[in-house]
Amino acid sequence: MNEIAGQAGQSAAQRLDFDRFRLRRFMEDMNEAGEVKIVDARTDLADVAAIVSANTQAVWFKNVGPEGHELAASVAGGRARLAKAFGVPERQLLAELMRRLEAKQPVVEVARAEAPCQQVVVTGDDIDVTSLPVHLQHGLDGAPYISSAIDFSIDPKSGWTNVGLRRLMLRSETETGVDLNAPSDLRVIYMEAAAAGKPVPIAYVIGSHPVDMIAATMSIPTDELSLMASLRDAPLPVVKCITNDIRVPADAEYVIEGWLDPHGYVEPEGPYGEYMGYYGGVKKNPVFHITAITHRSDALFQTISISGKHLARTDTSQLENLRTELNVWRALKMTVREPLAVYAPVAAAGAQNVRVQLRQRVPGEARSAIMAVLGACGVKNMFVVDPDIDIFNDEEMEWALGTRFQPAKDLIVVDNVRMSPLDPSLDGSRTGSKAGYDLTWPFGKGGMDTIIPAAPSYQGKTFPSIAAALKDGPKYFEELMAAVASRDGREIVRELAAMKAGRDAQGRWTAGE
Known part of the structure; x- marks a missing residue:
């Protein structure tokens, strides 16, 4: 079971940096690096998808929908951005990922009062997931989708926290659909619970640093909070949810808490533009019931880009x-x-x-x-x-x-x-x-x-004459030019003809008869 460290007499604020791995800070860094398009004008949610699909950069909407939310899109939509998230050049990205997987970092639980992701807490009748800046991503999608949700659940057999990345389709103010058709650890956890008629407590984090998103795609037999800490290469601050015992990153932007309905695969979900660039049809999936929404006071919502021709x-x-x-x-x-x-x-x-x-x-x-x-x-x-x-x-x-x-x-x-x-x-x-x-x-x-042609470099030994060079052994024409420091070459052609020079099987010039 994952070992979660306590504070050992120091406050979390003293020991941990709650801004280093927050989405807002990463977007600010990427903006300085020229990787972000900022949209300051008020933007309707209906226009978000077209703006995102037309851009190769990440997009930061400063004023979305009637509520004026901030929204980040395509945060991880470029290898250069992922490399910057890990602090290495692009071609060293895989090597750095493997290095971090071998490094161990602590998971540190912090008090709720110190957790930025719980600066604002919404429960009970005030819950309304449809008030968040969730937009229609593709023309035939079944509804607006939260596409960037990292899910946190607990495997009852091991006690480990399982982490994944999946979509949520808006159904009402307090319910969403969730895709659990693809093979995954969460699917196994859910099917066993549903067979016993038990709900599955779960929490979804929206607004994550790319390193956390990569951790969510991994399938490694371990407590995946520890995996997330390893990939950060830094201690991971976590906090217990308000309405269940699941621990989530304390530096997240938003957390949506709730439970998966034990009635099973009963509600239609989809269609949705899938990651291979085509639509997935309507599926039967479980329902997610929301019990709390918490977020930072200056929270930045997130949507990810998926599907279409330009994968x-x-x-x-x-x-x-x-x-x-x-x-x-x-x-x-x-x-x-x-x-x-x-x-x-x-x-x-x-x-x-x-x-x-x-x-x-x-x-x-x-x-x-x-x-x-x-x-x-x-x-x-x-x-x-x-x-x-x-x-x-x-x-x-x-x-x-x-x-x-x-x-x-x-x-x-x-x-x-x-x-x-x-x-x-x-x-x-x-x-x-x-x-x-x-x-x-x-x-x-x-x-x-099998030899690849390249422009001549004129490297080789020097000699007083072409005859002396050929006496030393067969030479390619380039070597003959280097031998007498020729910057032309045509005079060597004339000299070879006068010498009646020969050729060997490799095409090199020889002294002849």
Whole structure:
């Protein structure tokens, strides 16, 4: 069970920084970095989705709806933003995530009076979730959705806090729908409770630092408050909810408390634009009953971007991307000697396709990597390349696919395996196919046709003459220019012709007869 530290004689305010990981502070930092579009004008909730979808930056609405709420959108909708949240360059993001997963940080419980997320408490007849700035995100959605809710629940078997990320569809002032169809720890907890006729206490946090959102996407067998503290690389302040015993981050913007109805999957929820870029239809799902809403006095609400053609701009693809890369890296480390880099392109929802760069040490390692990842992860298509290909560069990846791949021998297809049910290409099936693309050179292959041309650098030994250079051994033309410090080259052509110089099998010039 997670060990939650007490205050040891000091107040939480003295020991903990309640602003460092709050959403408002992150948005201020991103604004200074040029990653935020600020909308000062009063904005109708009906206009929010169009403004967000038209922007590649995060968007900060200062005056939304008749209540004049502040609303942050697409906070995690770019890899640069996630990298800044972790304080590292983009290409070091995965390495930093893995480092933090190994670091332990305490979870510190604070008094309610010290918890910013409970500066304002709304209970009883005053509860009205429809007064929050919740907007219609896609044209055919079943209702306005809270898309950024991080859920906190307790597994009664272990006592651990389970953390996830899911959507809430507005139903009334005190009820929402909640999607619990996808496999998850919360689904297991709920189904066991519902079978016994018991409600599931739960709390949803809205307005979170990207590090917390990444923690919510992870599925690691541990108390996930500790996981959140590890990813913050700092102590996590938590506070007990007002109407249940669940502990949530004390520095959150909003918390919605309540319980999941034990009557089961009985109410229609959806349609909704799903993370793969298409609609999910109407599903039967449980109902969430609200018992309290608490928030900071200057709270900043949050919505995340999801679905549509431009998935690379969405929060969901960026968050899926990092989780996929972590899972793939773990599978690779168990299988091959020297994986070098992993990238899951966000344009494919951050989870369907993955690129792997590795250095083969023995024959067959590329195929071993493919089999391990396709078996262990939810990846649909995997591309493996040699160290000379930059997996973050689409141009280089297309070149490798076009010039190092023979479908008859380099394509691995695995059929009748479990796939994401949200993949529309399954056409309703519960199983499908996965493919591995071996874009590496055959192990040990060399020769001129594997050398990548580049502009001459004119590096090499110097000699008093071309004849002296050739006497030293065969030379490429570039080496001959370097040998006599030629800045032209045509005079060397004339001299080689006069010498009747020869060529070897590699095309190098020789002294001839």
